[in-house]
Amino acid sequence: MNIETCTLSCILNNPDNYCEEEKVYGNYIVQGDLAVVSGDTNSGKTLLASDIALANNDNLCYWEEPMATRTRKTIYIDGEHNDSQIARRYEHLLTCTSGDLIRGRFTETEYDDCIEDKLLAIEKLIRKNSDAKLLIVDNLMCVLNNGNSVRQTQQFIQGLKKIKEMYDLTIILVAHLSKRNSKNPIEIKDILGSSVIANYADSIIAVGNTCEGDHIKYLKQLKSRSSIKISEVAVLEIVEEPYLHFEFRGYDMEENLLPKKITSRSSISFSMGEMIYKLREEGLTVRSIAEQLNLSKSAVGRFLKN
Numbered sequence: 001m002n003i004e005t006c007t008l009s010c011i012l013n014n015p016d017n018y019c020e021e022e023k024v025y026g027n028y029i030v031q032g033d034l035a036v037v038s039g040d041t042n043s044g045k046t047l048l049a050s051d052i053a054l055a056n057n058d059n060l061c062y063w064e065e066p067m068a069t070r071t072r073k074t075i076y077i078d079g080e081h082n083d084s085q086i087a088r089r090y091e092h093l094l095t096c097t098s099g100d101l102i103r104g105r106f107t108e109t110e111y112d113d114c115i116e117d118k119l120l121a122i123e124k125l126i127r128k129n130s131d132a133k134l135l136i137v138d139n140l141m142c143v144l145n146n147g148n149s150v151r152q153t154q155q156f157i158q159g160l161k162k163i164k165e166m167y168d169l170t171i172i173l174v175a176h177l178s179k180r181n182s183k184n185p186i187e188i189k190d191i192l193g194s195s196v197i198a199n200y201a202d203s204i205i206a207v208g209n210t211c212e213g214d215h216i217k218y219l220k221q222l223k224s225r226s227s228i229k230i231s232e233v234a235v236l237e238i239v240e241e242p243y244l245h246f247e248f249r250g251y252d253m254e255e256n257l258l259p260k261k262i263t264s265r266s267s268i269s270f271s272m273g274e275m276i277y278k279l280r281e282e283g284l285t286v287r288s289i290a291e292q293l294n295l296s297k298s299a300v301g302r303f304l305k306n
Contacts, residue, residue, distance in 0.1 A: 024052070024170050035204070056068045059071050136174070139175060188223060203225065206219070216249075
Protein backbone atom coordinates (compact mmCIF):
# COMPACT_ATOMS: atom_id res chain seq x y z
CA MET A 1 0.00 0.00 0.00
CA ASN A 2 1.25 3.48 -0.90
CA ILE A 3 0.29 6.93 0.39
CA GLU A 4 -0.41 9.57 -2.24
CA THR A 5 0.41 13.17 -1.35
CA CYS A 6 -0.73 16.53 -2.67
CA THR A 7 -0.14 20.08 -1.47
CA LEU A 8 -3.01 22.12 -0.08
CA SER A 9 -2.59 24.71 -2.85
CA CYS A 10 -2.92 21.98 -5.47
CA ILE A 11 -6.21 20.92 -3.92
CA LEU A 12 -7.53 24.47 -3.65
CA ASN A 13 -6.55 25.38 -7.20
CA ASN A 14 -8.17 22.33 -8.79
CA PRO A 15 -11.52 23.47 -10.26
CA ASP A 16 -12.83 19.89 -10.21
CA ASN A 17 -12.95 20.12 -6.42
CA TYR A 18 -15.60 22.84 -6.66
CA CYS A 19 -18.04 21.02 -8.91
CA GLU A 20 -21.50 20.75 -7.40
CA GLU A 21 -22.16 17.23 -6.17
CA GLU A 22 -24.90 15.38 -8.00
CA LYS A 23 -28.07 15.06 -5.97
CA VAL A 24 -29.68 11.71 -5.26
CA TYR A 25 -32.32 13.24 -3.00
CA GLY A 26 -32.01 17.01 -2.83
CA ASN A 27 -29.49 18.26 -0.29
CA TYR A 28 -30.23 15.24 1.88
CA ILE A 29 -28.34 12.57 -0.09
CA VAL A 30 -25.69 13.10 -2.78
CA GLN A 31 -24.02 10.75 -5.22
CA GLY A 32 -21.53 8.40 -3.61
CA ASP A 33 -23.08 8.57 -0.15
CA LEU A 34 -23.64 5.67 2.18
CA ALA A 35 -26.90 7.05 3.54
CA VAL A 36 -29.36 5.98 6.23
CA VAL A 37 -33.12 6.58 6.18
CA SER A 38 -34.55 6.07 9.65
CA GLY A 39 -37.90 6.48 11.35
CA ASP A 40 -40.38 5.29 13.94
CA THR A 41 -42.72 2.40 13.26
CA ASN A 42 -45.41 3.48 10.76
CA SER A 43 -43.67 6.80 10.14
CA GLY A 44 -43.26 6.16 6.42
CA LYS A 45 -39.54 5.45 6.14
CA THR A 46 -40.15 2.67 3.61
CA LEU A 47 -42.47 4.97 1.67
CA LEU A 48 -39.74 7.63 1.58
CA ALA A 49 -37.14 5.08 0.47
CA SER A 50 -39.48 4.01 -2.34
CA ASP A 51 -39.97 7.66 -3.33
CA ILE A 52 -36.20 8.07 -3.52
CA ALA A 53 -35.98 4.97 -5.71
CA LEU A 54 -38.67 6.25 -8.10
CA ALA A 55 -37.17 9.76 -8.18
CA ASN A 56 -33.89 8.31 -9.41
CA ASN A 57 -35.02 5.38 -11.53
CA ASP A 58 -38.06 7.03 -13.13
CA ASN A 59 -37.70 10.77 -12.48
CA LEU A 60 -40.94 10.80 -10.45
CA CYS A 61 -40.99 13.58 -7.88
CA TYR A 62 -43.62 15.50 -5.91
CA TRP A 63 -41.47 18.27 -4.48
CA GLU A 64 -41.27 21.84 -5.78
CA GLU A 65 -38.15 20.92 -7.76
CA PRO A 66 -36.50 17.69 -8.95
CA MET A 67 -34.78 15.89 -6.07
CA ALA A 68 -32.45 13.82 -8.28
CA THR A 69 -29.97 15.49 -10.64
CA ARG A 70 -30.37 12.69 -13.18
CA THR A 71 -31.90 9.25 -13.58
CA ARG A 72 -30.03 6.29 -12.12
CA LYS A 73 -30.76 2.61 -12.51
CA THR A 74 -31.92 1.58 -9.06
CA ILE A 75 -32.12 -1.72 -7.19
CA TYR A 76 -34.41 -1.97 -4.17
CA ILE A 77 -33.87 -4.92 -1.82
CA ASP A 78 -37.14 -5.18 0.09
CA GLY A 79 -37.39 -7.04 3.36
CA GLU A 80 -40.66 -5.37 4.34
CA HIS A 81 -43.29 -6.20 1.71
CA ASN A 82 -44.34 -9.22 -0.32
CA ASP A 83 -45.42 -8.98 -3.96
CA SER A 84 -49.11 -8.73 -3.09
CA GLN A 85 -48.53 -5.76 -0.79
CA ILE A 86 -46.42 -4.02 -3.42
CA ALA A 87 -49.08 -4.61 -6.08
CA ARG A 88 -51.78 -3.00 -3.95
CA ARG A 89 -49.61 -0.05 -2.98
CA TYR A 90 -48.51 0.69 -6.55
CA GLU A 91 -51.52 -0.57 -8.50
CA HIS A 92 -51.66 2.51 -10.77
CA LEU A 93 -47.92 3.21 -10.97
CA LEU A 94 -47.69 1.99 -14.56
CA THR A 95 -49.78 4.99 -15.64
CA CYS A 96 -46.76 7.11 -14.68
CA THR A 97 -43.77 5.01 -15.64
CA SER A 98 -42.58 1.79 -17.25
CA GLY A 99 -42.10 0.08 -13.90
CA ASP A 100 -38.58 -1.19 -14.62
CA LEU A 101 -37.33 -0.47 -11.09
CA ILE A 102 -35.63 -3.68 -9.94
CA ARG A 103 -36.93 -5.07 -6.65
CA GLY A 104 -35.21 -7.95 -4.92
CA ARG A 105 -35.55 -9.83 -1.67
CA PHE A 106 -33.54 -12.43 0.18
CA THR A 107 -34.89 -15.95 -0.06
CA GLU A 108 -36.03 -17.64 3.14
CA THR A 109 -32.80 -19.63 3.35
CA GLU A 110 -30.68 -16.50 2.89
CA TYR A 111 -32.43 -14.81 5.80
CA ASP A 112 -30.82 -17.43 8.02
CA ASP A 113 -27.40 -17.08 6.41
CA CYS A 114 -24.49 -15.25 7.97
CA ILE A 115 -23.75 -11.60 7.18
CA GLU A 116 -20.93 -12.53 4.81
CA ASP A 117 -23.28 -14.61 2.67
CA LYS A 118 -25.84 -11.80 2.50
CA LEU A 119 -23.16 -9.35 1.43
CA LEU A 120 -22.00 -11.81 -1.24
CA ALA A 121 -25.60 -12.11 -2.48
CA ILE A 122 -25.84 -8.31 -2.72
CA GLU A 123 -22.54 -8.09 -4.59
CA LYS A 124 -23.66 -10.84 -6.98
CA LEU A 125 -26.84 -8.86 -7.69
CA ILE A 126 -24.81 -5.71 -8.40
CA ARG A 127 -22.49 -7.56 -10.77
CA LYS A 128 -25.52 -8.96 -12.60
CA ASN A 129 -26.87 -5.40 -12.98
CA SER A 130 -23.59 -3.65 -13.67
CA ASP A 131 -25.25 -0.42 -14.82
CA ALA A 132 -26.99 0.12 -11.46
CA LYS A 133 -25.97 3.29 -9.64
CA LEU A 134 -28.28 3.30 -6.61
CA LEU A 135 -28.88 0.46 -4.16
CA ILE A 136 -31.50 0.63 -1.40
CA VAL A 137 -31.60 -1.99 1.36
CA ASP A 138 -34.84 -2.06 3.37
CA ASN A 139 -34.11 -2.71 6.15
CA LEU A 140 -31.27 -3.32 8.58
CA MET A 141 -33.37 -5.38 11.02
CA CYS A 142 -34.34 -7.82 8.26
CA VAL A 143 -30.70 -8.42 7.39
CA LEU A 144 -29.26 -9.04 10.83
CA ASN A 145 -29.64 -12.44 12.47
CA ASN A 146 -29.65 -10.62 15.79
CA GLY A 147 -31.28 -7.23 15.36
CA ASN A 148 -29.46 -5.72 18.34
CA SER A 149 -25.99 -7.03 17.50
CA VAL A 150 -23.49 -4.18 17.28
CA ARG A 151 -20.92 -6.54 15.77
CA GLN A 152 -23.28 -7.68 12.99
CA THR A 153 -24.35 -4.09 12.32
CA GLN A 154 -20.73 -3.01 11.96
CA GLN A 155 -19.91 -6.00 9.78
CA PHE A 156 -22.83 -5.33 7.45
CA ILE A 157 -22.25 -1.59 7.11
CA GLN A 158 -18.53 -2.11 6.52
CA GLY A 159 -19.45 -4.59 3.79
CA LEU A 160 -21.88 -2.14 2.19
CA LYS A 161 -19.23 0.58 2.23
CA LYS A 162 -16.78 -1.73 0.48
CA ILE A 163 -19.39 -2.63 -2.18
CA LYS A 164 -20.22 1.06 -2.63
CA GLU A 165 -16.62 1.98 -3.30
CA MET A 166 -15.90 -1.06 -5.47
CA TYR A 167 -18.86 -0.51 -7.81
CA ASP A 168 -19.15 3.31 -7.61
CA LEU A 169 -22.62 3.24 -6.05
CA THR A 170 -24.80 5.31 -3.81
CA ILE A 171 -26.24 3.05 -1.11
CA ILE A 172 -29.20 3.80 1.14
CA LEU A 173 -29.91 1.66 4.20
CA VAL A 174 -33.29 1.86 5.94
CA ALA A 175 -33.11 1.55 9.74
CA HIS A 176 -35.55 1.64 12.64
CA LEU A 177 -35.54 4.06 15.53
CA SER A 178 -35.40 2.53 18.99
CA LYS A 179 -38.28 2.96 21.42
CA ARG A 180 -38.29 6.60 22.46
CA ASN A 181 -40.52 9.45 23.60
CA SER A 182 -42.18 10.66 20.38
CA LYS A 183 -42.69 14.10 21.94
CA ASN A 184 -38.93 14.68 21.76
CA PRO A 185 -36.94 15.68 18.65
CA ILE A 186 -35.35 12.83 16.69
CA GLU A 187 -31.61 12.45 17.26
CA ILE A 188 -28.94 10.17 15.84
CA LYS A 189 -28.72 8.31 19.16
CA ASP A 190 -32.33 7.17 18.66
CA ILE A 191 -31.38 4.95 15.69
CA LEU A 192 -30.94 1.25 16.39
CA GLY A 193 -27.21 0.63 15.98
CA SER A 194 -26.49 4.36 16.16
CA SER A 195 -23.00 3.89 17.63
CA VAL A 196 -21.94 2.19 14.39
CA ILE A 197 -24.21 3.95 11.92
CA ALA A 198 -23.10 7.43 12.99
CA ASN A 199 -19.47 6.57 12.24
CA TYR A 200 -19.93 4.99 8.82
CA ALA A 201 -22.86 6.89 7.26
CA ASP A 202 -22.17 9.93 5.11
CA SER A 203 -25.72 11.21 5.48
CA ILE A 204 -28.59 10.36 7.82
CA ILE A 205 -32.22 11.45 7.51
CA ALA A 206 -35.27 10.55 9.58
CA VAL A 207 -39.03 10.51 9.06
CA GLY A 208 -41.10 11.58 12.06
CA ASN A 209 -44.76 11.46 13.02
CA THR A 210 -46.54 14.76 13.68
CA CYS A 211 -49.39 16.26 15.65
CA GLU A 212 -51.14 16.96 12.33
CA GLY A 213 -52.47 13.43 11.86
CA ASP A 214 -51.33 10.13 10.39
CA HIS A 215 -51.07 11.53 6.84
CA ILE A 216 -48.64 14.35 7.74
CA LYS A 217 -44.99 13.49 8.44
CA TYR A 218 -41.76 15.43 8.59
CA LEU A 219 -38.30 14.79 7.16
CA LYS A 220 -35.29 15.76 9.25
CA GLN A 221 -31.63 15.86 8.29
CA LEU A 222 -29.49 14.38 11.07
CA LYS A 223 -26.09 14.23 9.36
CA SER A 224 -24.46 15.41 6.16
CA ARG A 225 -20.83 15.39 5.10
CA SER A 226 -21.48 17.31 1.90
CA SER A 227 -23.60 20.31 2.93
CA ILE A 228 -24.56 22.55 5.82
CA LYS A 229 -27.12 20.84 8.03
CA ILE A 230 -30.67 22.00 7.30
CA SER A 231 -32.19 23.57 10.43
CA GLU A 232 -35.82 23.24 9.37
CA VAL A 233 -37.67 20.01 8.63
CA ALA A 234 -39.65 19.31 5.47
CA VAL A 235 -43.38 18.76 5.97
CA LEU A 236 -44.67 15.86 3.85
CA GLU A 237 -48.17 14.58 3.18
CA ILE A 238 -49.02 10.98 2.29
CA VAL A 239 -51.07 10.96 -0.92
CA GLU A 240 -52.65 7.85 -2.45
CA GLU A 241 -53.09 8.91 -6.09
CA PRO A 242 -51.84 8.00 -8.62
CA TYR A 243 -49.89 5.73 -6.24
CA LEU A 244 -48.90 5.92 -2.57
CA HIS A 245 -46.23 8.60 -2.15
CA PHE A 246 -45.13 11.68 -0.21
CA GLU A 247 -45.86 15.21 -1.44
CA PHE A 248 -43.87 18.19 -0.19
CA ARG A 249 -45.94 20.77 1.72
CA GLY A 250 -43.34 23.23 3.01
CA TYR A 251 -40.82 23.74 5.79
CA ASP A 252 -41.34 24.18 9.52
CA MET A 253 -39.49 23.83 12.82
CA GLU A 254 -39.55 20.33 14.28
CA GLU A 255 -40.84 21.61 17.64
CA ASN A 256 -44.01 22.82 15.91
CA LEU A 257 -44.81 19.36 14.57
CA LEU A 258 -44.03 17.04 17.45
CA PRO A 259 -47.03 15.00 18.67
CA LYS A 260 -48.99 16.53 21.57
CA LYS A 261 -46.91 19.65 21.62
CA ILE A 262 -48.36 23.08 21.05
CA THR A 263 -46.37 25.73 19.25
CA SER A 264 -45.09 28.30 21.71
CA ARG A 265 -46.12 31.83 20.90
CA SER A 266 -42.51 32.82 21.56
CA SER A 267 -41.44 30.86 18.47
CA ILE A 268 -43.06 33.64 16.39
CA SER A 269 -41.61 37.10 16.95
CA PHE A 270 -43.74 39.96 18.30
CA SER A 271 -43.65 41.85 15.00
CA MET A 272 -44.53 38.72 13.05
CA GLY A 273 -47.41 38.05 15.44
CA GLU A 274 -48.78 41.55 14.92
CA MET A 275 -48.61 41.03 11.16
CA ILE A 276 -50.51 37.74 11.47
CA TYR A 277 -53.28 39.43 13.47
CA LYS A 278 -53.42 42.33 11.01
CA LEU A 279 -53.78 40.07 7.98
CA ARG A 280 -56.37 37.97 9.79
CA GLU A 281 -58.44 41.09 10.52
CA GLU A 282 -58.26 41.92 6.82
CA GLY A 283 -60.00 38.63 6.14
CA LEU A 284 -57.09 36.55 4.85
CA THR A 285 -57.21 32.79 5.35
CA VAL A 286 -54.60 30.93 7.37
CA ARG A 287 -53.16 29.55 4.12
CA SER A 288 -52.91 33.02 2.56
CA ILE A 289 -51.25 34.44 5.67
CA ALA A 290 -48.74 31.59 5.73
CA GLU A 291 -47.88 32.08 2.06
CA GLN A 292 -47.55 35.86 2.40
CA LEU A 293 -45.30 35.67 5.48
CA ASN A 294 -43.38 32.58 4.33
CA LEU A 295 -44.54 30.55 7.33
CA SER A 296 -46.06 27.10 7.54
CA LYS A 297 -49.84 26.90 7.64
CA SER A 298 -49.69 24.80 10.81
CA ALA A 299 -47.55 27.39 12.63
CA VAL A 300 -49.94 30.24 11.74
CA GLY A 301 -52.98 28.17 12.68
CA ARG A 302 -51.57 27.24 16.08
CA PHE A 303 -50.53 30.84 16.77
CA LEU A 304 -54.06 32.09 16.17
CA LYS A 305 -55.55 29.37 18.38
CA ASN A 306 -53.29 30.08 21.37
